[in-house]
Amino acid sequence: MNKKMLLVGLALCATTAFAQSTPQSGIDPKNLDTSVRPGDDFYHYAAGGWLKSHPLDAEHTSNGAFTDLYEQNQNRIQDIILQYASTPQKQGSLGQKIGSLYNLMMDSTRMNREGYSVIKPTLAKIAAIKNRKEYQLVTAELDRNGENTMMYGLGVTADQKNAEWNIVYVGQGGLGLGSRDYYLSDDAQNKRVLEAYKTYLKKLFAMTGSDEATAEKKMQTVLAIETRIAKASYDRVKLRDVEGNYHKLSFAQLLSDYPGIDWGTVFLASGYPAFDSVDLGQPEPLHEVEKILADTPLDDLKTYAEAKVISGATSQMGDAFRKVEFELSQVMTGVKQDRPRWKRAVSLVSNVLGEAIGKLYVEKYFPESSKQRMLELVHNLQTALGQRIDGLTWMSPATKAQAKDKLANFIIKIGYPDKWKDYTGLEVVDSLSLYENTARIARWNNDDEIARNVNKRVDKMEWGMTPQTINAYYNPSTNEICFPAAILQPPFFDPEADDAVNYGAIGGVIGHEMSHGFDDQGAQFDKNGNQRNWWTAQDKKNFDARTGVLANYFSNFEVLPGVKVNGQQTLGENIGDNGGLNIAYTALQNVMKSKPLAKENGFTPEQRFFLAWARVWASNATDEYVKYLLTVDVHSPNMARVNAALPQIDAWYTAFNVKKGDKMFIPKKQRAHIW
Ligand SMILES: [Zn+2]
Structure with a gap:
């Protein structure tokens, strides 16, 4: 789901982290470096001692207060999860969902054995697409499962000019590297990232059945499509323009102004009921997607969708795929060593069952x-x-x-x-692969979000963070x-x-x-x-x-x-x-x-x-x-x-x-x- 970028946080959420010591309160003189004058460089005056005594380790790209608390949380949340993961739970109970999901992620033997066979049925669906109309249908169906196969995002958000009510939202997307700068900027580091992304895509194609020459060709195809989208996409500064990212259209207007996208099919396949109006965040990249869908050979479009499916599953197909994903992270962030599997499993459970974990977490760790x-x-x-x-x-x-x-x-x-999210309808099934479970969970989240929000008033009790x-x-x-x-x-x-x-x-x-x-x-x-x-x-x-x-x-x-x-x-x-x-x-x-x-x-x-x-x-x-x-x-x-x-x-x-x-x-x- 694609939420409009209105929520403003304090810091970019930590994804890598670890604790060297229990955080201290008060002012610890050891954290200072009094050889620096406060008026010359306050950061090093106040924190120079801390910076020297806390060098980065291989697992982290940054450390500090956020990282320390993040790592402390990983241990705490693992304790909570293990209560359910280590003993059999009643099928369908929250405990079973928590425990099963964790165990699926921890089962490296199974994932290594299954390899990329888990995504073969999905790749077969893409391969079987016969025409452009069917392409839009199938990629929308897959996107509903979290595959990111469409070149834009759908979601539901508060209508920024009628904030009591939700509105369906269409926003720019489609970039494997997330930010347009990686495709277009002359900056040396951004260029290194783009080269690493090419290597990454090529390896992934080669590992899923393409020969060397085909893998190279497919990589170039994906890159060409993403570069076109990147050129039309808004940069971070333009995305902050409140008025410039709001374009409210009736559904009829959407059909007539953006005829290159088969909206009726897309919204139906994505699980949406009928609705009157839509907020289309960024018109130019959407128009570019219309052109791409019209003028790109069908086989190339299918290659793009294939890349999204493989790329989205790298953490669910065994160690060889994870390694390729990590190599890209190394270039992007300078990280030296991958996070241990248990931490990645904790993050997965904490994200998927966010408020279920949150409820257990506050009962144990948050005094009234x-x-x-x-x-x-x-x-x-x-x-x-x-x-x-x-x-x-x-x-x-x-x-x-x-x-x-x-x-x-x-x-x-x-x-x-005050009111916790209900996970009753979400299932975690031990006999299915982690990949299949993740797809089913993404679909449940998508449908749950739609059921609670489309054509509905904004629920102001809902939380934007766990x-x-x-x-x-x-x-x-x-x-x-x-x-x-x-x-x-x-x-x-x-x-x-x-x-x-x-x-x-x-x-x-x-x-x-x-x-x-x-x-x-x-x-x-x-x-x-x-x-x-x-x-x-x-x-x-x-x-x-x-x-x-x-x-x-x-x-x-x-x-x-x-x-x-x-x-x-x-x-x-x-x-x-x-x-x-x-x-x-x-x-x-x-x-x-x-x-x-x-x-x-x-x-x-x-x-x-x-x-x-x-x-x-x-x-x-x-x-x-x-x-x-x-x-x-x-x-x-x-x-x-x-x-x-x-x-x-x-x-x-x-x-x-x-x-x-x-x-x-x-x-x-x-x-x-x-x-
Ligand atoms: Zn802020």
């Missing part, structure tokens, strides 16, 4: 008292943002009233959902901020810890998500989640000028020699950090009025606040991974979230007595004062 403490923190941050809005010099009273109304109407989600996710998000369509249980742990949040540290870490995170409601995208949505202008023209002009300062600053910020951040691609996230730091800082000052804090370890509370923020982002990473993130992610690299974010924050200058002449200093007039 944390929820109360978090609610208090969120309310304090809301008050602080309200005060800051009142104090803005660049905004009129009329717009301020609108902003405060939006702030007061945030939906706040903490820990876990409780065991180490992340947080803001959703503009529901005006909600969400903090899953798993991020409510040290070093982000410690109910026992110093307020200065909690406000600098989880406070900054809460403020970050709140600020998304008022970033360059969020500011275009009202308190009910509708895209609607609530700004005066002059206020919007002032806002754009101020956010422009931030975009320019980040665009000139180097994260690797000669490699800079894309200030437009990361603007929303950088506004999130900028607002988050200011709001959390104000909230801490409010708390200290009734509860003064003393120096600790020689640091003032204000200093501890900023040290805690830096600790959250302390991370070693491979150069490849940093470049990968710059290509695919809307967040700035971790180092920039400290060293490019803090020079914009007045309170940081005061806390560390940063002066003109210090390397990070920028004059007050040149700083981005936004929220």
